[in-house]
Structures are given as structure tokens and as C-alpha cells.
Amino acid sequence: MKQITSARNEQLKHAAKLLAHGKTRREHGQTVIEGVHLLQVYLQAGGEPLQVYVPENKRHLSEVAALLAQLPENRITLASAGVLSKISGLAEAEEVLALIEIPASGALPQQGDCVVLDRVQDPGNVGTIMRSAAAAGVKQLVLGKDCADVWSPKVLRAGMGAHFLLNVFDRADLAQWCAGYAGNVWATALSETNERNLYGMDLTLPAAWVFGNEGSGVNAELLARVTGCVKIPMAGQTESLNVAMAATVCLFEQMRQRL
Template structure:
């Protein structure tokens, strides 16, 4: 395969300024694109055939082995200076390779098509690390989707992207208005399960084998009253020790693996 390489050395270059804008949510929404950084994430994106538009690499370090074979022939490759990498990275030590990726789109009708029988729905989760961990857990159990309600941290925040460890490319992740989406999901036969410290029903005594969407809320406030009112059942994760509650990512992981256990065994 013949690869055409372009070189950019100046941080004043128009392309570089466009990439730097992708570090902010406003820039990502305006351009409909986002940045990923590091060999592992770029490799995962290419393997998943994500809509990678441009691969940017360090001229000093050179192009990492193995990526060329994964990329389509139409891929744009741009070698850049260390100064350019630093301008477009939110880390102190850029890894030497990044990619510009177009945001995917998933139609809500597709989400409700019946294929998504185990999903995680997040209502206002604000920590990038929590969101990334939840996506990894959903990926680990083979969940069908992750739904991000309004007020949830941006999936394409660089910190969120890093914390997914590539799992964001293994299952659909969609943004939605939960008050609009959840009633439609129930009409399609989905059981809506929320967590609550006041719930009487244990997650271990709740049937999670049928089509189920697990709804988890904000780190401090939990699931909002409006969204909780849409749920079919509220559950609690029993705890034998003295901890008052679990971190939202830990709670999501427990529920996902319990749903997986019920379905497998």
C-alpha cells in the first residue's frame, strides 16, 4: 500500500488550530470530530473500523509499526513536530501518535430495535473516570449499549476516552433525552431498573434475564426523581460491611456482572 505523508511543523498551521479546538467540547461539537491519543487507542479504533480521518504522528519518533496494515488506503497520514503534538494533547508527555475521528451516530429507533436487551443508562454521571470504567464493564459482560442522558460527562472528553481503554469502540454509545427514550423502551418490552439506597428489593433477587436497562445516576445525587419515576423496579446492592454506598462505576459493574451471571448460569 502506498502511503502519502504530509508534514506540518508549525503550531500556527490552520490544521493544527482545528485539532487543538477538539480538546474542548465546543470544538468537538462544532466539527463533529474528536481526538484520540496513543498507539493502543488508535489501533483499537482502526481494528473496529471507526471513522478515523487522519493519523498524526511524531516525525521524531516515526510511524509505529503495524498501523499501516490496519488503515484503509484513503487514510491521511501527517507527520508533525513535537511542538504540534504538545499543542494538541492534554497530557504533559504526548505519546507520539494521535488520530482525528468523526463522531459516529446511532439512530434511537435502532437502539430500540430489540437487539439491545442489556444496556446501561447514565443519568448525570459527571466523572470521566467513572464513565470510562462503566463503559469497560459494559464491554466486559457483552452489554449491547451505553446510553448517556443529559448532564452526563462528554464521552469524547480526552480523560473519558483514555479511561475507556478502547472499549468505546466495542459497543454502541448514544446520547439521548431519557424522559423521551425510556417510555419508548418500556413500550418495546424493556424492563427499566434503577438503583436506590431506599429500595427493598435486592439486585440478586431481581430477574435480570429479560431485556433490561440498568439506570444509574449522578455521583452525589443519584438518579433524578424524574428519571426514577420512569423505572419499573428499584433495587439495592446488599452490603455486609459498614460502607454507606458504592461508587457509581462499582455499582454499575456489580449490576452488569449479576445480569451476566443470571443469563449465563
């Protein structure tokens, strides 16, 4: 196997730039996944990493060895102790890293179940919504231009592998997309003229769910194009839910009705 002994190695310098900068990820169409779990999910989904960097002191651990057995030897590079910790943002200093191609998006979906994110900027919220969508059986995720970078390390970690279970379409013009979508489009936003109780709705037909910015909600232009606004009933004096929690409630109510 190839071996790297310094973080100044050109391959690792490239990986470090991918971890740090969205512009670099977009220019190269690549990102880096961190940790054994993400690599496991990626391989199970049929992914083929460009290169896997393995801390030399972990190569013989059972779960690491099992992963390496699935890869051609020329895709594996061993790294000396401490090298990978210098480019990774993980608290765990020595972890497996994998360089991968970002899957091509293709044309935006015009039908079928979708989750749509409008200016959701917290990486943890984006990743959590992705996990909920995958768990609720929704396979398509559409993100507007001002969302957190879906292929950033923080979103990848929060998604826990959901990226590789979904069809991801990012940096979309959501108002334009919404005009061509063939189905109901529901937004979790309150409206004086169109307020629907989530638990009184028929959610058995394919639909797109729009979840908006953590502070300001769904933008007005997009809101004007949706089929209706959905209210999640809450007890007491609570006014709102975290966007990731609201998305989870809506998607699982949809799944419950369809079971």
C-alpha cells in the same frame, strides 16, 4: 508523507479545539483520540480515521509502524519533535493522535440490554462504566443531557477503546426514552417502597440499567418511571459504592446469571 513542523498549523489548531471544547466536537461531528492503544481498537472495530498525526521520532517503532501500514499514506501526517505535545493533554509528551468522525447515533434503542447514565459527570466514571458494559456484553449506552461529554479526551482515555465496541446515544431525554422502552428498567437507587436485592433478582431477560449522579443519584422524574430500584448488599457500615463500581457489580451479576 505530509509533514507539520509547527503547532500553529491550521490542521493542528483544529485538532486542539476539538480536544479542548465539547461545542467544537458537536459542531463538526469530530473528535481526537490519543495514543496507540485507542487507535488500535478503533481500527480493529473498522474505523477509518480522517487523519493520523505521528511524532516523527516514533514512526519506526514496531507498534506504530504496524498501524501506519493499515492506513493510506494520504491519511498520515508526520509531526516534528515537540509539536503534538503542545496540543495534547497526555503526560506522555509525544503520542500518536487521530482525527475521527464521531459515529452517528441513530434512533434511541427501544429494546435490548442498555446502560443508561443520568447526570454522571465524572469522566473517569463514565469511561469505566463503558469498559464494564463492553466487558459484560451490553452493547448499548444511553447518556442523558447532563453527563460528561462522552467524546471528550478524558472519557475516551478512561474508556480504553470501549467507545468503539458500543452503540453510544448521548444527550437523550431519559424520562421520555424510558416511557417508550420495551423491557425492565432497573435503577441502583434505594426506595422505601421498592427495594430489591441484586442477588435475588432474575436478570436473564433484556433490561436497561440506570445509574445516577455521583452525589444525588437518579433524578426523581426518571426514578418514577423505572420498573424497580435495586440494592447491592454490602457488609459493615458501608453505605454506598462509587457509581462505576456499582455499575460493574450489577452488569457482571447479570452476565453471571446468563452464562
